[in-house]
Amino acid sequence: MSLPRAKLVKNFPGCPVEATLSYLDGKWKGVILFHLMEGTLRFNELRRKLPAVTQRMLTKQLRELEEAGLLSRTVFPVVPPRVDYAMTPLGMTLKPVIRAFAAWGDDYVFCRPEGRELRMASDGLCAPVAALQT
Numbered sequence: 001m002s003l004p005r006a007k008l009v010k011n012f013p014g015c016p017v018e019a020t021l022s023y024l025d026g027k028w029k030g031v032i033l034f035h036l037m038e039g040t041l042r043f044n045e046l047r048r049k050l051p052a053v054t055q056r057m058l059t060k061q062l063r064e065l066e067e068a069g070l071l072s073r074t075v076f077p078v079v080p081p082r083v084d085y086a087m088t089p090l091g092m093t094l095k096p097v098i099r100a101f102a103a104w105g106d107d108y109v110f111c112r113p114e115g116r117e118l119r120m121a122s123d124g125l126c127a128p129v130a131a132l133q134t
Contacts, residue, residue: 020097023068028053028061033091034098036071040086070094 024030028050035041035049047058062085065071070091076082087094110119 023070024094024097026061026064028057029065030098030101032058032061032065032085033070033087033094034102036085036087036091037095037098040084043083043085046085065091 024033031050032046035046041049043058043062046062047053047055050058053061062071062073066073069088072086072088074084074086076084108118108120110117
């Protein structure tokens with residue numbers, strides 16, 4: 001069985017885009033970083049912002065982002081336990097990338113009751129986005 005792309009970071013034969021995406025691959029990593037751009041959040045605050053993610057998957061994605069050095073995890077010795085997540089200085093360098101993703105989505109991804117579609121805003125050309133529908 002092949003290793004996930006995130007585990008191959010040290011052996012990349014590919015381009016810088018592939019290497020960069022290896023840190024953001026995973027359905028929720030970009031979204032987590034987007035919400036952490038606003039500031040420090042606790043685990044349950046992140047869960048409320050991402051209602052479709054399971055606790056297990058959120059924990060996994062947070063651990064991978066922490067391992068990559070993109071976010072920090074602070075545990076406070078109180079009862080009940082309190083854990084805060086924040087972007088590290090290295091993670092903050094991804095803000096322009098995350099903002100670019102958000103701007104592109106605002107401009108070209110349109111949500112309707114029957115699903116999402118990609119569309120050129122200027123000429124009205126549409127294409128269904130089956131890959132985005134989960």
